[in-house]
Amino acid sequence: MARRLAVHAVALAAVRAAYAALILGLIGGLGLATVVLSSRGDRPVTVAAALGIDRPAGELERRRSEAVAALVTDCMARLGLRWSAVPEPGPPIPDPDLGPMDWAKRWGFGVSTTIGSPPTDADVDPNMASLEAVAPAVRDMYVRALHGEGRIPGCHATATDTVFGVRERLLASLRPALDALDERIAADPAAARAVATWRACVGPVAGGLAVERRSLPVALLERFAARVGSVGSGPSSVAGLAALRADERRVATILAECELAYAADRSAAAAPYEATFVAEHREALKGIGSAIRAAEAALPTLQP
Amino acid sequence: MDRFRLLLASCVLLLTMGLPTAAFGAGGPAPAEPCVPGTVWEDTASGVKYLCVYDEVYGGSRWELLSRGQRGSDGTTYRSSSYGCLFQTVGLSGLSGGGADAVSRTYRWPCATMRDRIVQPPGEIRSRIVIQRFGGTGWRSCRDSGYAYNTSTSFGWLAGIDMGSSADCGSGSYRVLGFGAFYQGGLWRGGSLYTPSLWLP
Numbered sequence: 001m002a003r004r005l006a007v008h009a010v011a012l013a014a015v016r017a018a019y020a021a022l023i024l025g026l027i028g029g030l031g032l033a034t035v036v037l038s039s040r041g042d043r044p045v046t047v048a049a050a051l052g053i054d055r056p057a058g059e060l061e062r063r064r065s066e067a068v069a070a071l072v073t074d075c076m077a078r079l080g081l082r083w084s085a086v087p088e089p090g091p092p093i094p095d096p097d098l099g100p101m102d103w104a105k106r107w108g109f110g111v112s113t114t115i116g117s118p119p120t121d122a123d124v125d126p127n128m129a130s131l132e133a134v135a136p137a138v139r140d141m142y143v144r145a146l147h148g149e150g151r152i153p154g155c156h157a158t159a160t161d162t163v164f165g166v167r168e169r170l171l172a173s174l175r176p177a178l179d180a181l182d183e184r185i186a187a188d189p190a191a192a193r194a195v196a197t198w199r200a201c202v203g204p205v206a207g208g209l210a211v212e213r214r215s216l217p218v219a220l221l222e223r224f225a226a227r228v229g230s231v232g233s234g235p236s237s238v239a240g241l242a243a244l245r246a247d248e249r250r251v252a253t254i255l256a257e258c259e260l261a262y263a264a265d266r267s268a269a270a271a272p273y274e275a276t277f278v279a280e281h282r283e284a285l286k287g288i289g290s291a292i293r294a295a296e297a298a299l300p301t302l303q304p
Numbered sequence: 305m306d307r308f309r310l311l312l313a314s315c316v317l318l319l320t321m322g323l324p325t326a327a328f329g330a331g332g333p334a335p336a337e338p339c340v341p342g343t344v345w346e347d348t349a350s351g352v353k354y355l356c357v358y359d360e361v362y363g364g365s366r367w368e369l370l371s372r373g374q375r376g377s378d379g380t381t382y383r384s385s386s387y388g389c390l391f392q393t394v395g396l397s398g399l400s401g402g403g404a405d406a407v408s409r410t411y412r413w414p415c416a417t418m419r420d421r422i423v424q425p426p427g428e429i430r431s432r433i434v435i436q437r438f439g440g441t442g443w444r445s446c447r448d449s450g451y452a453y454n455t456s457t458s459f460g461w462l463a464g465i466d467m468g469s470s471a472d473c474g475s476g477s478y479r480v481l482g483f484g485a486f487y488q489g490g491l492w493r494g495g496s497l498y499t500p501s502l503w504l505p
Contacts, residue, residue: 270475
């Protein structure tokens with residue numbers, strides 16, 4: 001039964017060793033991790049810098065996908081089931097590296113500008129194809145092992161939590177302190193002035209919508225989505241769609257400009273509070289950041 | 305194992321059929337209308353959104369409070385007269401760190417109304433939400449749910465991340481990528497949605 005499922009040449013022993021390293025990283029990270037932000041003259045003054053967990057999205061994405069694939073294969077093997085180690089596809093987004101302003105200039109909100117884009121090519125799944133070829137009872141057995149039954153998690157959820165839950169687990173202890181910091185900053189008059197400046201900035205593109213940070217962007221998105229629906233499909237729609245895209249880019253760019261200005265104003269208002277916070281929590285931030293880096297560095301990889 | 309029980313209890317299990325209604329207040333104005341799994345209810349005055357879920361731990365369908373003040377988008381990210389459609393919703397909290405949710409729902413052609421919803425067997429719908437922070441020279445992965453696959457026969461599935469009221473990776477410009485797919489005709493068919501970048505405290 002199980003031999004009908006294709007198996008890649010994954011060295012399970014190596015995966016297990018990497019898994020063990022991951023566990024060590026998770027358990028011992030706080031104590032064992034290296035110190036990267038130690039210079040007295042170069043001490044970080046923002047939470048992000050003190051944590052030091054920024055990594056290029058693509059690199060971390062690939063590492064995590066491989067780790068989940070390796071752990072799922074290992075888990076299935078322990079249940080006596082063969083499974084190919086196939087990394088899941090990453091998030092598809094056009095021009096993923098463009099900054100907020102450049103992305104808005106090129107893609108607007110990504111509503112009318114993505115019409116006609118080719119579908120993502122991460123559609124083939126060798127494991128699913130293999131499951132389609134086996135008897136229903138065998139398929140059910142695999143599905144239960146992979147996705148669990150009732151309250152019992154399957155191999156996939158377990159692997160996903162092991163890999164993607166690292167930051168959730170390690171950052172949780174920091175949240176009450178961060179929430180208190182946010183409240184102190186929000187109470188500063190400069191933070192309120194930043195919101196007022198933002199309102200004045202976005203007013204020209206609001207088009208009668210409520211100028212609220214919470215609601216305006218989604219309302220603008222919905223407005224463009226509705227306009228896409230009214231463009232139609234005839235020959236005249238080409239010109240209509242081009243005009244709509246131009247307008248979407250224009251509005252999104254203004255919104256992005258206003259957002260950047262707001263970020264600068266709000267950051268300036270927050271700076272003294274954040275610097276004090278970082279000084280007070282320096283060791284905790286350093287330890288959490290180090291633990292996250294250690295755990296992510298220890299993620300299992302697939303053999304070439 | 306406790307973590308998974310918590311995950312199963314708080315994370316969202318969307319099932320298919322119109323199951324018995326049970327409104328469940330999770331804070332804020334709760335919806336008064338019947339709870340049909342997969343339905344999103346929004347209080348237009350406050351922006352509070354609820355998603356009707358089937359919760360095995362709760363023992364029926366209930367309203368699940370989504371992140372407050374979501375800034376997001378929704379749309380049909382896959383559309384085929386042969387295989388049906390995938391409708392997605394993705395949102396990022398607009399006032400504070402909050403978190404983000406992505407919901408993927410499957411429909412049969414013509415994908416026009418709730419009656420076109422179509423169920424998928426376990427493991428054949430997947431949703432994922434990624435929160436990225438702009439680091440000055442590029443986007444950095446802050447939080448990522450990984451793929452959440454439906455663990456029971458369903459017409460929709462949700463992936464969510466909770467960051468408390470402040471962003472986990474420090475203040476900065478954030479965006480959310482939500483993506484999902486369903487398995488039909490031997491291939492995963494899906495798409496993605498993203499929010500505009502938003503400065504979070």
